[in-house]
Amino acid sequence: MAKDIHEKGIKSVAFVKHIGIHLLLLFAVTALERKFICGILLLTASHGVIDACTKGYLAKKINPIWTLVWDQILHAVCIAGFVYAYYPYTIDWPLLLGKNALVLYSAWILLIFVSPIVIKKIIEQFAFTIPNNGLNNAGKYIGILERLFIFFFVVLQRWEGIGFLLAAKSIFRFGDLKANKDLKLTEYILIGTLLSFGLGIGIALLYNFVVSL
Known part of the structure; x- marks a missing residue:
């Protein structure tokens, strides 16, 4: 899937499957609770945008290691925002x-x-x-x-x-x-x-x- 996404970008069928897998996993982790649905959809959309930018665009411009680093940082920030929206926390x-x-x-x-x-x-x-x-x-x-x-x-x-x-x-x-x-x-x-x-x-x-x- 990663190879197909790297070669075809957002036009890859594997890209859609990849986002779909994350969507299903988020629904599973949150036990389909209604209060999380809006956040899940936003988080899934952000995942698609980030992957389109990193795996589709950045992967062809910079070193693969830095592509991975930026990809994971952006995902981590979005997940942190998702958690904070429902369970506010403070950073030490x-x-x-x-x-x-x-x-x-x-x-x-x-x-x-x-x-x-x-x-x-x-x-x-x-x-x-x-x-x-x-x-x-x-x-x-x-x-x-x-x-x-x-x-x-x-x-x-x-x-x-x-x-x-x-x-x-x-x-x-x-x-x-x-x-x-x-x-x-x-x-x-x-x-x-x-x-x-x-x-x-x-x-x-x-x-x-x-x-x-």
Whole structure:
């Protein structure tokens, strides 16, 4: 269905089926109570408009990941509005924008955006060209994921998880390094891995220190 919608947009029969499924599920979840019918119809209509914009238009203009992100954000906002209309709630802004939250957001920025730049600048000093026979930017995303895992392991005081992560990465890399028989490539990967792990642990420890103040 997703493939058909991507190719044909709102003209796709799958698009109509997709919206219909959501409509039926909303009726099922609300047990067909009359007071929810107006909200359900509005929420279903908004779902159709959002999907037409994201899956039909944005999907052809921007990266698929960002298409997914915007699609889910818009759906979440509409669902939040639907719930608020029937069961008003308050948002705990101090929890979302307080000191601990801002420290957490800062840590994520350091792990996801700043660390790759730092590692790249250090690695560039060795003037080694890594063989370009893998997925595009795969190393960057592997590094981001491993630092996020490390961050949560340290914050949750599960240090053994870091050892498991390092062992798993070593096992998967061992075959490639053995096949290439390239000492420079081995050293390149080792330096990058240790830098990534070091930054992940350091940022996590800094986060723990700041929130404890």
